[in-house]
Amino acid sequence: MTAARNGESVAVQDVDSLPTEGLQDRIAQEVEAGRRIAMLFGITLPGERRLVAVLADDAASRLAISSSRVEDRFPSLTPACPQAHYFEREIFEQIGARPEGHPWLKPVRSHQDDYPFFEVTGEEIHEVAVGPVHAGIIDPGHFRLQCHGETVVHLEIQLGYQHRGVEALLEQGPSRRWALLAECAAGDTTIGHALAHAEVVEALAGCAPPPRAHALRGLALELERIASHVGDLGALGADIGYLPGAAWFGRLRGEFLNTLAELSGSRYGRGLVRPGGVALDLSGEAARGIARRLVRARADLEDVAGLFFARPSVRSRLEGTGVLTRETAERLGLLGPVARACGLERDVRADHPTGIFGAVLLPMCTADTGDVLARAQVRWAETRRSLDFLTARLAGLPEGPARVACGPPAPDRIAVSMVEGWRGEIVHVAITGADGRFVRYKIKDPSFQNWTGLALALRGAQISDFPLCNKSFNLSYAGHDL
Amino acid sequence: MSLIRIRLRQGHRTLPLDSDVPQLPEGFRGRPRIDPARCADGCRDCADSCPTAAIRLDGVPRIDLGRCVFCQDCVEACPQGAIEYTRDHRLSARTREDLENPERVRLAALDERMLRMFGRSLRLRHVSAGDCSACGAELQALGNVVFDLARFGVQFVASPRHADGLVVTGPVSANMRLALEKTWAAVPEPKIVIAVGACAISGSPFAGSPSAGDGASGVVPVDLFVPGCPPHPLTVLDGLLRLLGRIEDGRR
Numbered sequence: 034m035t036a037a038r039n040g041e042s043v044a045v046q047d048v049d050s051l052p053t054e055g056l057q058d059r060i061a062q063e064v065e066a067g068r069r070i071a072m073l074f075g076i077t078l079p080g081e082r083r084l085v086a087v088l089a090d091d092a093a094s095r096l097a098i099s100s101s102r103v104e105d106r107f108p109s110l111t112p113a114c115p116q117a118h119y120f121e122r123e124i125f126e127q128i129g130a131r132p133e134g135h136p137w138l139k140p141v142r143s144h145q146d147d148y149p150f151f152e153v154t155g156e157e158i159h160e161v162a163v164g165p166v167h168a169g170i171i172d173p174g175h176f177r178l179q180c181h182g183e184t185v186v187h188l189e190i191q192l193g194y195q196h197r198g199v200e201a202l203l204e205q206g207p208s209r210r211w212a213l214l215a216e217c218a219a220g221d222t223t224i225g226h227a228l229a230h231a232e233v234v235e236a237l238a239g240c241a242p243p244p245r246a247h248a249l250r251g252l253a254l255e256l257e258r259i260a261s262h263v264g265d266l267g268a269l270g271a272d273i274g275y276l277p278g279a280a281w282f283g284r285l286r287g288e289f290l291n292t293l294a295e296l297s298g299s300r301y302g303r304g305l306v307r308p309g310g311v312a313l314d315l316s317g318e319a320a321r322g323i324a325r326r327l328v329r330a331r332a333d334l335e336d337v338a339g340l341f342f343a344r345p346s347v348r349s350r351l352e353g354t355g356v357l358t359r360e361t362a363e364r365l366g367l368l369g370p371v372a373r374a375c376g377l378e379r380d381v382r383a384d385h386p387t388g389i390f391g392a393v394l395l396p397m398c399t400a401d402t403g404d405v406l407a408r409a410q411v412r413w414a415e416t417r418r419s420l421d422f423l424t425a426r427l428a429g430l431p432e433g434p435a436r437v438a439c440g441p442p443a444p445d446r447i448a449v450s451m452v453e454g455w456r457g458e459i460v461h462v463a464i465t466g467a468d469g470r471f472v473r474y475k476i477k478d479p480s481f482q483n484w485t486g487l488a489l490a491l492r493g494a495q496i497s498d499f500p501l502c503n504k505s506f507n508l509s510y511a512g513h514d515l
Numbered sequence: 516m517s518l519i520r521i522r523l524r525q526g527h528r529t530l531p532l533d534s535d536v537p538q539l540p541e542g543f544r545g546r547p548r549i550d551p552a553r554c555a556d557g558c559r560d561c562a563d564s565c566p567t568a569a570i571r572l573d574g575v576p577r578i579d580l581g582r583c584v585f586c587q588d589c590v591e592a593c594p595q596g597a598i599e600y601t602r603d604h605r606l607s608a609r610t611r612e613d614l615e616n617p618e619r620v621r622l623a624a625l626d627e628r629m630l631r632m633f634g635r636s637l638r639l640r641h642v643s644a645g646d647c648s649a650c651g652a653e654l655q656a657l658g659n660v661v662f663d664l665a666r667f668g669v670q671f672v673a674s675p676r677h678a679d680g681l682v683v684t685g686p687v688s689a690n691m692r693l694a695l696e697k698t699w700a701a702v703p704e705p706k707i708v709i710a711v712g713a714c715a716i717s718g719s720p721f722a723g724s725p726s727a728g729d730g731a732s733g734v735v736p737v738d739l740f741v742p743g744c745p746p747h748p749l750t751v752l753d754g755l756l757r758l759l760g761r762i763e764d765g766r767r
Contacts, residue, residue: 170651173694193690196690202720209563213586216647220648286659301745304587339517
């Protein structure tokens with residue numbers, strides 16, 4: 034396989050090409066040896082279809098890229114390597130090559146045919162169907178809980194309702210729409226996806242953003258993480274009826290969104306991250322204002338979190354609910370806080386750092402019980418680490434420009450960019466053709482891999498735990514559906 | 516005891532709305548403004564830079580708020596510095612055409628019969644139809660202690676049967692079209708529809724995608740358009756309260 038690094042590009046002709054079975058064997062071996070599938074996707078070119086695999090070696094901070102020509106059918110990798118399961122379903126849907134022997138070959142986003150739901154049969158089995166339009170302000174998805182009494186035997190999740198065709202639009206151009214489309218891949222992760230996009234374009238164009246841009250992007254990424262994590266803690270409070278937590282975390286989430294607006298003019302950081310740097314610089318006075326604001330917000334946050342995590346009524350509701358084992362998380366290739374709550378140490382900021390994270394190490398936060406409480410604890414620990422990071426960065430922002438000109442992508446290259454968004458590893462892969470336009474733009478939001486984790490966390494759980502488990506994962510519908 | 520101490524420290528956070536121009540951050544991007552006097556002859560730089568084709572240059576240059584995503588691209592592209600964002604967050608309109616008007620059009624409230632029914636109590640159902648989740652997140656924020664939508668008698672409810680209207684976000688993706696139609700049909704008459712965000716108004720970045728639609732008005736009749744990407748919660752609140760006749764210019 035061809036060696037690469039996060040945020041680097043490689044000439045397409047230099048990418049190692051293997052026969053399909055050779056590629057599959059190689060991936061299985063590498064995964065056995067501790068590597069992960071960061072991305073596995075199909076591409077339709079004139080006259081042929083290809084599979085492209087990107088494997089991540091977290092310990093060595095390296096990536097490996099390989100590709101293979103594929104025909105109508107190919108032997109499925111999933112039985113030997115379960116973390117390939119969702120990628121192979123997507124490959125079948127996107128380029129029509131069938132992974133033979135796949136145990137669960139169902140649509141990912143397409144609603145063209147009736148979805149083949151798994152049916153549990155037997156006396157006293159009943160089914161609860163929810164969605165797509167939910168009883169709250171939430172994105173659409175369809176959930177079927179097959180239950181025996183109150184116990185969930187199987188949860189099946191059908192998504193795709195939010196499918197907008199983001200990848201296809203990116204491949205059509207024009208380039209002035211690219212950054213906006215990336216921001217809209219998952220709107221609550223605007224900075225994460227915009228950053229992954231900017232880094233992939235910079236890798237293709239050979240552009241190096243200035244240090245100040247890296248620092249400002251880091252501030253925005255961590256503010257997005259804090260706002261989301263704090264919001265999630267509030268949502269957990271609301272779901273278990275602990276209203277002080279719901280109200281105060283909810284208000285504080287807004288505090289961090291407003292801080293992001295100080296930085297970018299938008300509460301979601303829209304329009305800030307662009308190839309070459311950031312579109313808006315921060316004055317010294319504004320940076321000091323943000324630092325002061327963070328001191329106040331942190332004091333309030335410490336109060337509320339101290340109360341929340343010390344409350345026996347809160348802990349007893351979260352403890353032991355929606356447990357995922359470390360082994361399951363590893364086999365499925367789960368990502369982000371969900372994986373770290375099962376004890377898996379994986380975080381792009383530490384494993385494959387780019388930008389500011391190449392210079393500043395953010396210690397990884399893990400827990401080991403894999404339940405709702407662990408997912409909440411990891412979010413809170415990360416919030417504190419990110420606050421420390423923000424305070425330190427604001428005190429010494431590098432001088433100089435915040436943006437340099439970024440030229441067009443070079444022709445016939447492939448680039449991979451990974452960013453640790455607040456939900457976990459975001460991956461953007463772009464391949465340019467002879468004219469420098471994207472012949473393939475592939476996006477992975479961590480939700481793509483983590484939704485299966487939610488389904489498995491519900492096995493054997495009480496049906497009334499579903500909302501709480503769902504909140505503790507808080508996955509993206511838009512980021513999955515694209 | 517610690518709960519009471521923290522309760523006191525957290526204080527009272529609900530935003531008073533005694534003026535219709537609240538404090539927004541310095542760089543907040545509200546209603547954009549083009550100064551036509553500064554435009555050079557034949558210059559198209561702003562229109563060519565716009566990711567959503569929101570800028571029209573025939574006649575008076577104008578920005579279609581129904582497409583605008585309030586990014587920096589035109590501001591950066593303009594060699595004359597003729598485009599700027601004001602901090603005016605009052606952007607909503609009753610008709611699609613009013614959003615294309617460079618001057619703010621006074622937003623008319625519902626008619627008297629509707630106001631009698633909904634003026635002091637409006638129940639809404641949210642349908643997310645291909646949005647990126649940012650608009651939905653801002654609608655959710657409306658319920659927090661800061662914006663406290665419920666104090667105005669407006670609530671989001673869990674069933675279309677309990678609702679007086681729908682709030683639609685997103686361009687109406689092909690896979691959500693049927694669900695939106697069914698949800699709308701399930702709301703008892705009379706009912707209203709509010710389209711929130713550039714996607715729900717025009718499809719914005721997704722306009723023309725076969726998987727996405729060009730906004731809610733192709734599927735359901737829209738009574739209120741709230742521009743933004745996503746709109747600030749105060750922009751949504753302003754539109755709602757004007758629709759309900761609860762605020763008019765200069766007074767509440």
